[in-house]
Amino acid sequence: MSPARIVILIVAAVAALGLAFIVRGMATPDKPQVAEAPPKPVVQVLVAERDLPVGARLTAADLGWRPWPADALNETFVTDGAAPTLPAKMPDKAVQKAARAAGDLIAPGSAIQAFEGSIVKEALAKGEPVVARKVVRAGQSGFMAVVLQPGMRAMSVAINAESAAGGFILPGDRVDVLQSRKPSEAGGGYVTEVLMRNVRVLAIDQNIDPAKDAKSIVGGVATLEIPAADIEVIARGKAQGEMILALRSYADIGGAPGRGVAERVSGVRVFRGGQAAEANP
Secondary structure (H helix, E strand, C coil), X not given: CCHHHHHHHHXXXXXXXXXXXXXXXXXXXCCCCCCCCCCCCEEEEEEECCCECCCCECCHHHEEEEEEEHHHCCCCCCECCCCCECCCCCCCHHHXXXXXXXXXXXCCHXXXXXXXXXXXXXXXXXCCECCHHHEECCCCCCHHHHHCCCXXXXXXXXXXXXXXXXXXXXXCCEEEEEEEECCCCCCCCEEEEEEEEEEEEEEECCECCCCCCCCCCCCCEEEEEEEHXXXXXXXXXXXXXXXXXXXXXXXXXXXXXXXXXXXXXXXXXXXXXXXXXXXXX
């Protein structure tokens, strides 16, 4: 075979291969181009930072701000009031945390402060938006009903500085409820009765939380948390006369509240010159 014929065959083979690649490329459809969806505007929504059971008292650490799609915003959600923003495609966690902290220090923090001290009326899950119907704030109707423990009742008794440990009894303290009275039957002396022991004080007048750094509250009414089975004890005591609240030590507040025991005082102990003597009336 002549050299010219060999060159012609090589050129023909190369051309055939090139044509085959061109035909294959034309037969294979191009992959569709997927367009990225544009980022949606988000709004900062007030949410629970942890699981909050019914009766939990909210603190600033329990609440925080989370980005929420603006088109999925519910009118009952609490927002920071800022205009919707476009989220970054690849946000850095540290940057997000710093931005939330900075935002809380400006205007949004006031919303968190407004909810501090509120009581959870319906359980909130971590990350769930905080809505008004699930919490009750101090002074709102239903607040005391949420504060009460299951099986307990709120009852009020009249007090003064003398009968309430000089005003040093504050909401949240534990007390014993006493009464000293003359017996109905003939005879001298008094009957001193501990009506209830280890009872929680819910409020003094309408104060459910003492003022900051307050050491005492002088009021006219104390609201006590009484077991449902013992409410007649307090009702009977109120009908019989003045009751006295004895403040318990924080080291002595363990256990559930319960009824006390009556004790008859038959005489008066008089001290003369350091010597005690019984003086019967």
